Amino acid sequence: MYEVGEAGPAAVLLNRVASGDEQAWRELVDLYTPVIWGVSRAYAGNTADAEDVCQATWLSLAENLERLREPDALPGWLVTTARREAIRLRRARSREAPVGLDTDHLGATEHSEAAEKLALRVVSGTRLAQAFGALPQRCQQLLRVLAVAPETTYAQVSEALGIPRGTIGPKKSRCLAELRRRLVSAELPEEVAG
Numbered sequence: 001m002y003e004v005g006e007a008g009p010a011a012v013l014l015n016r017v018a019s020g021d022e023q024a025w026r027e028l029v030d031l032y033t034p035v036i037w038g039v040s041r042a043y044a045g046n047t048a049d050a051e052d053v054c055q056a057t058w059l060s061l062a063e064n065l066e067r068l069r070e071p072d073a074l075p076g077w078l079v080t081t082a083r084r085e086a087i088r089l090r091r092a093r094s095r096e097a098p099v100g101l102d103t104d105h106l107g108a109t110e111h112s113e114a115a116e117k118l119a120l121r122v123v124s125g126t127r128l129a130q131a132f133g134a135l136p137q138r139c140q141q142l143l144r145v146l147a148v149a150p151e152t153t154y155a156q157v158s159e160a161l162g163i164p165r166g167t168i169g170p171k172k173s174r175c176l177a178e179l180r181r182r183l184v185s186a187e188l189p190e191e192v193a194g
Contacts, residue, residue, distance in 0.1 A: 038144065139179075154169070
């Protein structure tokens with residue numbers, strides 16, 4: 001059990017969790033999931049991997065609950081654990097090789113003018129994703145964390161991404177300006193515009 005004298009909210013919640021309070025677990029998850037999710041999305045390759053990272057982070061906390069020496073450092077511990085888990089998972093995924101190709105959808109659409117227009121609409125709908133994907137990795141990570149967990153403090157973002165706290169605002173502005181520039185410069189095919 002943790003001493004709760006002048007302890008912060010993390011220590012109080014961890015004390016309740018250690019005593020078996022299920023409501024305290026729910027409160028802990030509600031409080032810190034946005035931060036973990038932001039870090040997970042910043043480092044994981046896709047939503048499914050980010051979800052796995054979140055679950056692994058909470059599992060790690062459950063397994064190491066009694067080992068935490070400074071309960072008020074819990075937010076940093078969660079951020080660090082999520083980042084490490086995401087990096088580990090990304091490395092593991094890079095070693096995987098696909099066994100087969102899902103070809104059920106190939107050949108299902110007849111080659112017609114309607115299919116071409118549909119394809120052009122799909123391509124134009126991904127302009128934002130393409131522009132975002134063309135940004136430097138650090139911009140993508142920063143914008144993901146800020147978009148997914150807007151209530152995170154710059155101190156938490158700094159710890160999660162390893163960016164000096166005073167540079168987060170200016171870097172965010174530069175990243176958004178670059179995203180805007182890429183979106184504006186992207187040309188739509190004539191068929192989609194009309």
